[in-house]
Amino acid sequence: MSEDDSSAKRDFIRExxxxxxxxxxxxxxxxxxxxxxxxxxxxxxxxxxxxxxxxAQENSASGSEFHLRFDDTNPSKEEQxxxxxxxxxxxxxxxxxxxxxxxxxxxFEFFYDCAMHLIEEGKAFVDEQSPDEIRAAHGTxxxxxxxxxxxxxxxxxxxxxxxxxRSGDFGNGExxxxxxxxxxxxxxxxxxxxxYRVLHETHHNTGDKWCIYPMYDFAHPLxxxxxxxxxxxxxxxxxxxxxxxxxxxxxxxxxAVPRQIEFSRLTLNYxxxxxxxxxxxxxxxxxxxxxDPRMPTLSGVRRRGFPAEAIRNFCTDVGITKFKGVTDxxxxxxxxxxxxxxxxxxxxxxxxxxxxxxxxxxxxxxxEVEAKNNPEDESAGSRKLTLGRDLWIERDDFVVEAPKKxxxxxxxxxxxxxxxxxxxxVGHEIDPDTGEVSEVQVEFIPNTIGQSPPExxxxxxxxxxVNASEAENAQVRLYDRLFDDESPEAAEGGFMSVLNPNxxxxxxxxxLEPGLGAEAPGFVCQFERLGxxxxxSRDHLPSSQVVFNRTIGLRDSWAKK
Ligand code: ATP
Ligand code: MG
Numbered sequence: 326m327s328e329d330d331s332s333a334k335r336d337f338i339r340e341x342x343x344x345x346x347x348x349x350x351x352x353x354x355x356x357x358x359x360x361x362x363x364x365x366x367x368x369x370x371x372x373x374x375x376x377x378x379x380x381a382q383e384n385s386a387s388g389s390e391f392h393l394r395f396d397d398t399n400p401s402k403e404e405q406x407x408x409x410x411x412x413x414x415x416x417x418x419x420x421x422x423x424x425x426x427x428x429x430x431x432x433f434e435f436f437y438d439c440a441m442h443l444i445e446e447g448k449a450f451v452d453e454q455s456p457d458e459i460r461a462a463h464g465t466x467x468x469x470x471x472x473x474x475x476x477x478x479x480x481x482x483x484x485x486x487x488x489x490x491r492s493g494d495f496g497n498g499e500x501x502x503x504x505x506x507x508x509x510x511x512x513x514x515x516x517x518x519x520x521y522r523v524l525h526e527t528h529h530n531t532g533d534k535w536c537i538y539p540m541y542d543f544a545h546p547l548x549x550x551x552x553x554x555x556x557x558x559x560x561x562x563x564x565x566x567x568x569x570x571x572x573x574x575x576x577x578x579x580x581a582v583p584r585q586i587e588f589s590r591l592t593l594n595y596x597x598x599x600x601x602x603x604x605x606x607x608x609x610x611x612x613x614x615x616x617d618p619r620m621p622t623l624s625g626v627r628r629r630g631f632p633a634e635a636i637r638n639f640c641t642d643v644g645i646t647k648f649k650g651v652t653d654x655x656x657x658x659x660x661x662x663x664x665x666x667x668x669x670x671x672x673x674x675x676x677x678x679x680x681x682x683x684x685x686x687x688x689x690x691x692x693e694v695e696a697k698n699n700p701e702d703e704s705a706g707s708r709k710l711t712l713g714r715d716l717w718i719e720r721d722d723f724v725v726e727a728p729k730k731x732x733x734x735x736x737x738x739x740x741x742x743x744x745x746x747x748x749x750x751v752g753h754e755i756d757p758d759t760g761e762v763s764e765v766q767v768e769f770i771p772n773t774i775g776q777s778p779p780e781x782x783x784x785x786x787x788x789x790x791v792n793a794s795e796a797e798n799a800q801v802r803l804y805d806r807l808f809d810d811e812s813p814e815a816a817e818g819g820f821m822s823v824l825n826p827n828x829x830x831x832x833x834x835x836x837l838e839p840g841l842g843a844e845a846p847g848f849v850c851q852f853e854r855l856g857x858x859x860x861x862s863r864d865h866l867p868s869s870q871v872v873f874n875r876t877i878g879l880r881d882s883w884a885k886k
Contacts, residue, residue, distance in 0.1 A: 336645035338586055342380060342556060346387065354384045355554045357392035358415070359429075359545070361399065362407035362529075364600030365615040365622045366414045368636070368657070372591040375640035377558055378420035392552055393422035397430045398544045400528040408529070410615070414623040418633050429548045430530040436539045436547055437491070439577040440502055440521055444483045448576055449520065450476055451486035452503050459501070462508075463516055470508040470516040487521075493536050495523045504543070506572060514569050518542055546570045550579035557585045561647065588645045593654045594811045595883075596621045597820050611824060612807070616863070618874050619807040619828050629804060630849045630859030630876030632668070635660040654806070655884065661877050665849065665857045670698045670705060673743065673789045674852040674873075675836040676801055678717040680764045681790065684751055686714040691794070694774060696744040710838060712745050715793035717836040719854075722788040723765050725753070732785035734765065739778065741787040743853060747773040749782070789853045797842035799871035801858070803830040806883065835873075842871040849876065 345351045356377035360366065366374075381391035393415055397403050415422065443449035452459065452473045464470030478486075490500050502521035510516055520543035525536045539547075546569075549557045557570075564587045574582055591598065598621055606612050606620070615622050618629035626636065639660045643652055673696070686692075691711040699705035718734070727735035734740045739749045748767035756763040770779060778784040810816050810823035841850075841860075845867060849859040857876040865872040 336588075337647070338376070338556070338558060338588060338645055339380065339383075341586065342384070345555070346384065351555045353387040354380060354389040354556060355392065355552065356380050356390070356556055356558060357394050357427075357549065357552065357554050358420075359394045359396040359548070360411050361396045361402075362404065362411060363399075363402040364407060364604055365410050365620075365624055367598045367600070367603060367623065368593065368596070368621045368626070369591040369598035371418060371623060371636050372640050372643065373558070373560070374415055374418060374420050375637055376588070376645055378422075379641075380556075380558075390425055391420065391422055392425040392427055392554065394427040394548060394552065395429060396541075396545065396548070397428055397528075397530060398539055398541070400524065400526040400538065403529055405529050410624060414627075417627055418623060418636060425552075427548075427552060428530055429544060430528060432544075432548060432551050433531060433535055433539075435551055436544055437537075439547055439573075439579075440539070440543070441484070441487065442578055443504060443520075443576060444487055444502075445480060446576070447480055448505050449502055450478050450483050450505055451490065451500055452476075452517075452519075453500050456498050459519070463513065464508070466511075466513065469510075470513075472508050473503070473517065476505065476517070490521065490523055490537050491535075493525070497523050497525055499523060502537075504569075504572070504576075506569075512565060512568055514542065514566050515572070518569055542566055542569045543573055546573040546583065546585075547577060547579065549583035549585075550574060550577075550581050553581040554583045555581075557583045559585060559587055560590045561587045561649065562590075563587055587647070589647055589649050591640075591643065592649070592651050593621065593657070594651050595654050595806045595808050595813070597808070597813050599814075602814075602820060605821070606807075609821070611821070618802070618804050618861075621807075628862050629874060630665075630847075630857060631657075631661050632664050632849075635664045638664075651812070655881050658877055658881065662857070662879070665851065665876065666701070669849050669851045669857055671696070671700070671853050672841055672850045673710075673791055673838045674799070674801070674841065674855065674858070675717040675719050675789065675791050675796075676803075676832050676852075676855065677720040678791075678834070678836050679720040679723060679762060680793070681716040681718045681723075681748075682764060682766045683712075683714050683716070683746075683748065683769050684766050685768045688714055690714065691792070694745045708840075710744065711792050711795060712742070712790075713792045713794050716742070716790045717793055717796055718765075718788055718790050720762075723753070723762060725762065733788055734767070739770075739782050739784045741773075741784050742790050743787045745774055745790070746770060747778050747782065747784045789855075791836045791838050793836075795839040796836040797839060797871055799835045799837050799842065799873055801832045801835040801873045801875070802861070803832065803875045804828065805830075837871065837873075841873075843868045851879075855879070 358374045378391045381389040452475045462471040501519045503517045506515045508516045616624035639657045697707045723734045741747045746769040751766040753765045809825035813820035816823040846862040846865045856878040858873045861872040
């Protein structure tokens with residue numbers, strides 16, 4: 326993200342931060358991104374990462390920090406695979422945490438001490454009601470909750486029982502530690518929230534050392550305080566939890582006072598961004614994996630060929646507000662197009678091949694022609710291609726009966742081969758079995774490379790082609806949006822009912838210009854006239870198994886729908 330980008334978007338959080346620096350409330354800023362390692366990161370997370378990292382970056386002169394902290398306090402759903410993928414994704418996004426990589430599970434002893442402190446202050450108690458009893462006594466929005474019969478236990482008894490919870494004397498669900506706040510609070514989260522529970526499960530970091538685990542509302546403010554986070558930036562659904570956050574900070578022996586500020590989540594049309602739903606797509610095999618190129622995960626869009634810079638630019642462009650809006654996914658796609666148009670080299674590939682024979686060219690001749698790598702950028706240079714008697718062209722670049730506005734190849738017409746000759750129709754053949762055109766014959770007009778057509782020849786279009794004798798065969802995967810409904814989550818039958826049946830079309834036997842098959846996985850280019858494509862990072866094996874993914878078409882084909 327360039328400095329221009331970020332300073333152009335002053336939002337309410339950046340206003341608060343700059344004020345805190347000028348008034349001397351803080352001399353440096355510390356932000357964090359706190360993923361729970363229970364899934365892969367998605368585009369929504371990118372917004373939160375770019376915000377936290379961007380703010381630290383903009384204030385780097387004062388020594389500001391961006392922390393990557395795993396909020397790994399729940400052993401049941403967390404896995405090492407996710408810990409690894411999250412780091413890879415944040416790094417790829419370009420948001421470097423430097424030496425500030427942390428795990429909340431490293432603070433378990435600190436959380437325990439804070440809980441003990443609350444008990445000793447008479448502000449927490451061990452509740453032995455069953456989970457159902459606790460739920461029933463919680464009250465409703467309209468009705469206040471009822472105090473637990475265990476609420477007035479002595480401090481000594483609570484200390485003993487909490488130690489027993491830790492040492493494994495209770496089974497799952499047999500006891501919890503609750504903060505003593507206010508069962509009559511209109512804010513349900515303030516009604517003696519559970520801050521510790523018994524859970525006999527192995528943790529990916531601490532193994533079997535613990536059988537009690539802190540709850541999010543208790544652990545999160547303590548994690549922030551422990552790391553001296555100054556501004557704890559999170560999404561709006563945490564707004565109602567803020568009173569608990571502040572209560573924990575006020576009542577525990579913390580080394581710093583962080584401030585929680587909420588902003589609106591990224592919500593995209595034609596997309597779902599919720600780990601739970603993305604997991605469901607993976608588990609029900611609607612997609613190949615978390616990194617399926619149709620997934621809105623960072624690993625998915627990376628495999629699809631989206632540049633990290635496009636995601637960062639998109640996040641900057643969307644901005645930070647408290648307004649709950651839906652962002653058009655086309656804005657992201659346009660950022661991708663903009664960058665690839667600037668950076669991606671041009672190549673030629675034919676996806677639906679039709680044989681074109683240059684009847685006046687001798688068999689075995691290969692004429693060298695020069696093709697520009699980017700017609701809009703001379704510095705991208707050019708490459709040499711050969712043109713032979715037999716070429717492949719796109720099936721729909723020839724029609725037997727041309728409508729008025731059709732300027733490509735047809736009986737009686739001439740067309741230019743990109744970077745090469747103008748060719749004139751001579752004849753065509755039809756496959757008697759399929760009724761389809763099987764071959765088109767043309768004559769090339771000498772001296773027309775880089776020259777305008779001679780007198781009497783009308784040529785209004787240039788088509789792409791690949792020399793048949795050198796073409797490389799490839800599998801090409803045409804990806805499109807995963808959902809064909811604008812609001813998949815609001816769909817009557819649920820988001821699974823509006824999957825786009827055409828989100829993946831696999832083409833076997835596409836013809837690529839020579840050299841493309843040897844490119845490394847991840848190589849991105851424009852297939853002229855077709856869109857942007859990249860060599861698949863999982864399945865493409867240079868020179869032996871050539872697999873390209875369509876990253877994005879040249880134009881937004883959804884805009885008109
Ligand atoms: P999900 O809703 O997909 O399950 P989550 O909020 O449970 O995501 P966490 O790993 O807990 O995922 O989130 C880490 C951080 O990412 C949180 O601070 C959260 O506010 C932020 N975040 C999650 N989703 C979005 C989103 N759509 N837009 C912006 N920030 C998000
Ligand atoms: Mg969450």
